[in-house]
Amino acid sequence: MSNTTSADVIIVGTGVVGVSIAETLLDAGLSVLMLEAGPRVARAEVVENFRNLPLALKGDPSSCYPPAPWAPHPMPSSEKPEDAYLQLSGPDKYAQTFIRYAGGSTWHWAGTCWRLTPEDMRLKTLYGVGRDWAIDYKTLEPYYARTEYALGICGPAEPELQWPPQNATSIARSKPYPMPPLPFGPGEQRFTDVVKTLGYSNIPTAQARNSGMPYDDRPACCANNNCVPVCPVGAKYDAATALARLEAKGAVITANAVVYRVETNAANRVEAVQYFDQHKQSHRITGKLFVLACNGIETAKLLLMSASPRNPNGLANSSDQVGRNMMDHPQLTMTLTLAEPFWAGVGPVVNSGIMETSQGDFRSEHAGAYFRFNNFARHRFVTFNALKKGLVGTALDSEIRRLTACTADVVLAHEVLPDPNNRLTLSDKKDWLGLPKPAIHYDVGDYTRRAAEKYSLPIGKRIAAAMGAIDMKISPKFAQSKHIMGSTIMGLDPRDSVVDTDCRAHDHENLFLPGGSAMASTACGNSTITMVSLSFKAADAMVRQLRGA
Numbered sequence: 001m002s003n004t005t006s007a008d009v010i011i012v013g014t015g016v017v018g019v020s021i022a023e024t025l026l027d028a029g030l031s032v033l034m035l036e037a038g039p040r041v042a043r044a045e046v047v048e049n050f051r052n053l054p055l056a057l058k059g060d061p062s063s064c065y066p067p068a069p070w071a072p073h074p075m076p077s078s079e080k081p082e083d084a085y086l087q088l089s090g091p092d093k094y095a096q097t098f099i100r101y102a103g104g105s106t107w108h109w110a111g112t113c114w115r116l117t118p119e120d121m122r123l124k125t126l127y128g129v130g131r132d133w134a135i136d137y138k139t140l141e142p143y144y145a146r147t148e149y150a151l152g153i154c155g156p157a158e159p160e161l162q163w164p165p166q167n168a169t170s171i172a173r174s175k176p177y178p179m180p181p182l183p184f185g186p187g188e189q190r191f192t193d194v195v196k197t198l199g200y201s202n203i204p205t206a207q208a209r210n211s212g213m214p215y216d217d218r219p220a221c222c223a224n225n226n227c228v229p230v231c232p233v234g235a236k237y238d239a240a241t242a243l244a245r246l247e248a249k250g251a252v253i254t255a256n257a258v259v260y261r262v263e264t265n266a267a268n269r270v271e272a273v274q275y276f277d278q279h280k281q282s283h284r285i286t287g288k289l290f291v292l293a294c295n296g297i298e299t300a301k302l303l304l305m306s307a308s309p310r311n312p313n314g315l316a317n318s319s320d321q322v323g324r325n326m327m328d329h330p331q332l333t334m335t336l337t338l339a340e341p342f343w344a345g346v347g348p349v350v351n352s353g354i355m356e357t358s359q360g361d362f363r364s365e366h367a368g369a370y371f372r373f374n375n376f377a378r379h380r381f382v383t384f385n386a387l388k389k390g391l392v393g394t395a396l397d398s399e400i401r402r403l404t405a406c407t408a409d410v411v412l413a414h415e416v417l418p419d420p421n422n423r424l425t426l427s428d429k430k431d432w433l434g435l436p437k438p439a440i441h442y443d444v445g446d447y448t449r450r451a452a453e454k455y456s457l458p459i460g461k462r463i464a465a466a467m468g469a470i471d472m473k474i475s476p477k478f479a480q481s482k483h484i485m486g487s488t489i490m491g492l493d494p495r496d497s498v499v500d501t502d503c504r505a506h507d508h509e510n511l512f513l514p515g516g517s518a519m520a521s522t523a524c525g526n527s528t529i530t531m532v533s534l535s536f537k538a539a540d541a542m543v544r545q546l547r548g549a
Contacts, residue, residue, distance in 0.1 A: 012034075097482050129364060153178065366447055366455055502538050515535055
């Protein structure tokens, strides 16, 4: 009979980080108990929620994931400021969206999987800014390859189209991608041809999506183009697709379990976690090793909530770095009206990008940037603009068709430096369970602002002109990319970092804090593949620790 109160390893969170670690541990013969704050739902339920949304909400990635009262998550389109889950302050708002459901936020991610480059991990050494990682790219590369096979990531075989680019000075890939890339849609192909005339290469995105073949019991992509907010067939990897497999291997998964305290003993080892169920009843779970895999916001919140006389600043926080160095990929969007049709919307929502613009010696002065043609189908964005013109009948139909074909979004995503002043603390405002909401102060910083002014926007405007833009609207301020990084930063020195190179807390030898919260730099590409790679490295360390190696 499964033990629902104890296991070798207790994992808080069932997103991609948690399930990747769980499967490694289960395959090593260890017992695993996973706790998920939110509910467990079927894909069909989420898809039906999406179908029933009004058109104005279909672009909001959270709208088909209504939060449970006991497990709130941000709902930007419907929250009143006074009721918002995230309490935000600062020059820029750390306005994230994430999901507290079994399976986590990979339910509504785009599947994009750009690796870091060796240079991205040595910012201080090479450019005199930010922090160097405590590990190098060569150490991380085998875990990148492992992640690509675990998630089922498709990507190009041609070395010049891979990222990082494979050349004489780069560290070679240890394995090819398990699947070939998906073909470009017509808009992406035109974008690729246009930027080539400016000297830029728009290359295929490595993405966790089955390209033309089943993989890992998931079907091939059939180009629905609503990967965000949900892949209706499960061709895109999401952690929810792994849960039944983990249970078949012996994992115990408890949903609607909101962990609110992590306990330590006299030796400052973690010995238990406490959680509330959906009826506000408290439960206690014991184990040998503990993993907080809740995302950078929820993990930091839980560590701070677990303050005690032994750890007055919260767990893992002797350095005072828990909750600090919050990072993302601040983005600007150029919405273009074009003279000729580009026809966005065929295939996945993100399928290509210009990454070479993220690298260079200029990083000593300002951030790099990544450019992508947003391949979202345009009709849901342009219909309301057409209606505002007062058109009816065939005139309205013709205008919607024209705008659908002849508008496009080009996104400029930037790196941001770790800054201890970008900080998560506990708000005095409480949620349904009486737990403090996260309060986050955030400023993208002059390093990123200079990049927009001197670098990315000038390049973006040249691209827009080459695309034949007859009108261009640029977002007035940075938006967040929903790539939550920072809050338990990795380092070799316990005085200025939270975790070591295996994402083990410096302060607690049996507590692991893996994933995006440990990242020491962001680069410009999406963070999930790096999060999972760190998780596999941490999982191997856990196996060694429990076996006494």
